Amino acid sequence: MAIGSGRELTWIFELLLILVMTTQVRAQPPPGFINIDCGLKNFSAYEDANLKLRYSFDDEFVEGGEKHEVLPEFMASTIDDNQNTLRSFPDGSRNCYTLPATPGKKYLLRAIFTYGNYDRLNKTQDGSLFRFGLYVGVNFWDSVDLSNWRTDDAVWKEVVTVATGSSVSVCLVNFGSGTPFISSLELRPLLDTMYPFVNTSVSVSMFIRLRFGNITEVITRYPTDNYDRFWGSYSVRMGDLYQYPYISLNTSDNLENLPGNGFKVPSAILQNAMSIDANNSSITVSLSSLSNKDALTLKLLPIFHFTELNASNPNRRFNIYSAGEGLFPGFSPSRLKVDSLYQSGLFTQTGDAYFILNKTASSSLPPLINALEVYALVLMKNLTTDSDDVKYMKDVKAQYNLARTSWNGDPCSPIEYSWKGLTCDYSKSNQIPRIITVPPINEP
Numbered sequence: 270m271a272i273g274s275g276r277e278l279t280w281i282f283e284l285l286l287i288l289v290m291t292t293q294v295r296a297q298p299p300p301g302f303i304n305i306d307c308g309l310k311n312f313s314a315y316e317d318a319n320l321k322l323r324y325s326f327d328d329e330f331v332e333g334g335e336k337h338e339v340l341p342e343f344m345a346s347t348i349d350d351n352q353n354t355l356r357s358f359p360d361g362s363r364n365c366y367t368l369p370a371t372p373g374k375k376y377l378l379r380a381i382f383t384y385g386n387y388d389r390l391n392k393t394q395d396g397s398l399f400r401f402g403l404y405v406g407v408n409f410w411d412s413v414d415l416s417n418w419r420t421d422d423a424v425w426k427e428v429v430t431v432a433t434g435s436s437v438s439v440c441l442v443n444f445g446s447g448t449p450f451i452s453s454l455e456l457r458p459l460l461d462t463m464y465p466f467v468n469t470s471v472s473v474s475m476f477i478r479l480r481f482g483n484i485t486e487v488i489t490r491y492p493t494d495n496y497d498r499f500w501g502s503y504s505v506r507m508g509d510l511y512q513y514p515y516i517s518l519n520t521s522d523n524l525e526n527l528p529g530n531g532f533k534v535p536s537a538i539l540q541n542a543m544s545i546d547a548n549n550s551s552i553t554v555s556l557s558s559l560s561n562k563d564a565l566t567l568k569l570l571p572i573f574h575f576t577e578l579n580a581s582n583p584n585r586r587f588n589i590y591s592a593g594e595g596l597f598p599g600f601s602p603s604r605l606k607v608d609s610l611y612q613s614g615l616f617t618q619t620g621d622a623y624f625i626l627n628k629t630a631s632s633s634l635p636p637l638i639n640a641l642e643v644y645a646l647v648l649m650k651n652l653t654t655d656s657d658d659v660k661y662m663k664d665v666k667a668q669y670n671l672a673r674t675s676w677n678g679d680p681c682s683p684i685e686y687s688w689k690g691l692t693c694d695y696s697k698s699n700q701i702p703r704i705i706t707v708p709p710i711n712e713p
């Protein structure tokens with residue numbers, strides 16, 4: 270290659286400089302984040318001023334539905350600008366968003382719902398049941414219950430799941446008690462080492478994720494957490510009860526994960542902890558009050574994140590109980606080294622999220638806790654339709670420009686939401702459904 274003239278080189282140098290400056294000015298969001306502002310009418314992506322993330326409109330990810338806005342009086346009080354619009358689904362029993370994914374990769378999916386009386390029906394406050402279903406692909410994930418909920422308050426749901434194909438989908442299912450809607454949808458790629466109990470047959474739905482200590486921020490997320498997990502504040506939750514005998518510990522020292530700990534909880538989250546005065550021997554974390562109607566049927570898996578923050582590296586040792594059952598006896602946190610305790614694949618048989626940390630007889634100090642995650646089991650039992658059959662139906666739909674309300678999501682699975690007119694073969698249990706016949710299609 271010939272060496273360019275001085276003028277060209279200057280030009281190239283200036284271009285490089287601009288590129289370098291742009292990358293420095295705009296903090297690069299981690300690769301693979303997908304941020305969807307559902308129901309956005311403006312066909313141009315925008316950067317959220319607070320989150321420093323680019324949100325796009327949702328048209329390329331979903332087929333049916335209607336775009337709406339929360340009422341003007343609620344716009345200022347929603348948690349983020351992306352909550353001001355939503356897409357509702359008055360038609361069809363199931364409507365799905367499909368997001369691109371890498372087969373075999375682990376993802377966190379988060380859906381947020383802010384009603385904001387968009388339809389002027391006052392559905393969250395009129396005393397009626399307002400509840401619809403949320404599926405991850407063809408498997409039930411959680412229900413969204415907005416009955417007696419504050420009109421401008423958000424409900425958020427997270428699931429950690431492994432993509433089995435080149436897409437993941439999130440479906441809203443009409444339970445006959447209110448029109449399903451969604452305000453935003455976010456996908457975050459995770460590392461394989463995170464949540465190692467999650468695989469193609471086991472997903473987990475977030476029950477709660479908390480950080481402890483003197484934390485005034487209600488939710489801590491990206492950019493503090495590179496994976497954009499939502500960490501709630503336990504002290505905010507406790508309100509006036511967060512006082513003596515509770516003690517806050519904090520450090521600005523950097524923390525290190527112990528070998529084998531792949532959860533990647535940021536130092537900034539774990540640099541604060543809650544303990545209790547030495548006169549007391551135990552800490553109780555009761556999250557039972559969160560229980561909704563479904564809670565007692567949930568199977569839960571807690572993950573405790575600990576590191577000793579006391580500079581004198583004291584003798585601190587405690588037992589950990591879940592709903593009265595011993596989980597981890599005689600645990601001692603290491604100074605500035607992060608331990609994440611969980612029982613792999615072992616879910617509690619009750620949805621009672623009630624934990625006691627109890628000092629052992631020989632310990633000189635009571636327990637401490639830095640962070641806690643509790644997940645509910647989502648069994649990925651139902652399999653998606655054979656991928657060649659799905660591709661064939663996609664082509665048929667595209668070729669004939671079909672917009673049938675029941676033709677949304679997986680063609681055969683689960684059976685109660687299979688596409689009208691198709692015949693599917695489910696005969697070999699443990700095997701993926703196949704399409705046997707397609708109804709006659711009249712060309713337009």
Ligand SMILES: *[C@@H]1O[C@H](CO)[C@@H](O)[C@H](O)[C@H]1NC(C)=O
Nearest residue numbers: 309310311312313314315316
């Ligand atoms: C649409 O977005 C563009 C770019 O962010 C903005 O300049 C424009 O004002 C927006 N239009 C409306 C109607 O909000």
Ligand SMILES: *[C@@H]1O[C@H](CO)[C@@H](O)[C@H](O)[C@H]1NC(C)=O
Nearest residue numbers: 386389390391392394395396
């Ligand atoms: C919504 O319903 C509640 C309870 O019936 C009522 O107090 C409130 O005024 C209603 N709000 C609107 C905007 O209709």
Ligand SMILES: *[C@@H]1O[C@H](CO)[C@@H](O)[C@H](O)[C@H]1NC(C)=O
Nearest residue numbers: 407408409648651683684685
């Ligand atoms: C799996 O499919 C069956 C039959 O359609 C359905 O009843 C069940 O709720 C589905 N299971 C999950 C976890 O979604």
Ligand SMILES: *[C@@H]1O[C@H](CO)[C@@H](O)[C@H](O)[C@H]1NC(C)=O
Nearest residue numbers: 483484485511512513516517
């Ligand atoms: C919590 O932190 C704030 C500063 O962020 C401080 O003013 C307050 O005293 C602390 N409270 C406790 C109980 O440590």
Ligand SMILES: *[C@@H]1O[C@H](CO)[C@@H](O)[C@H](O)[C@H]1NC(C)=O
Nearest residue numbers: 482483484517518519520541
């Ligand atoms: C951090 O801990 C020190 C005592 O070690 C305390 O004085 C300070 O208030 C704490 N800061 C916060 C934000 O809690």
Ligand SMILES: *[C@@H]1O[C@H](CO)[C@@H](O)[C@H](O)[C@H]1NC(C)=O
Nearest residue numbers: 513514545546547548549550
């Ligand atoms: C707690 O222990 C201290 C000594 O460490 C003692 O002075 C104090 O009275 C005790 N407080 C209570 C409420 O028992």
Ligand SMILES: *[C@@H]1O[C@H](CO)[C@@H](O)[C@H](O)[C@H]1NC(C)=O
Nearest residue numbers: 514515545548549550551552
């Ligand atoms: C702490 O210990 C005191 C004295 O034993 C007791 O009265 C109090 O209920 C305990 N507080 C907590 C939060 O455990």
Ligand SMILES: *[C@@H]1O[C@H](CO)[C@@H](O)[C@H](O)[C@H]1NC(C)=O
Nearest residue numbers: 516518544579581583584634
């Ligand atoms: C730190 O450890 C020392 C030594 O055990 C103890 O005296 C002190 O009370 C501890 N401080 C906190 C905040 O736990």
Ligand SMILES: *[C@@H]1O[C@H](CO)[C@@H](O)[C@H](O)[C@H]1NC(C)=O
Nearest residue numbers: 466467468469470471613614
């Ligand atoms: C998924 O993990 C569970 C435990 O969490 C295990 O029982 C199951 O065999 C695993 N399935 C696959 C397909 O690896």
Ligand SMILES: *[C@@H]1O[C@H](CO)[C@@H](O)[C@H](O)[C@H]1NC(C)=O
Nearest residue numbers: 550551590625627628629630
């Ligand atoms: C706490 O530990 C003591 C012994 O160290 C034991 O007697 C007590 O039953 C434990 N409490 C709970 C709630 O587990």
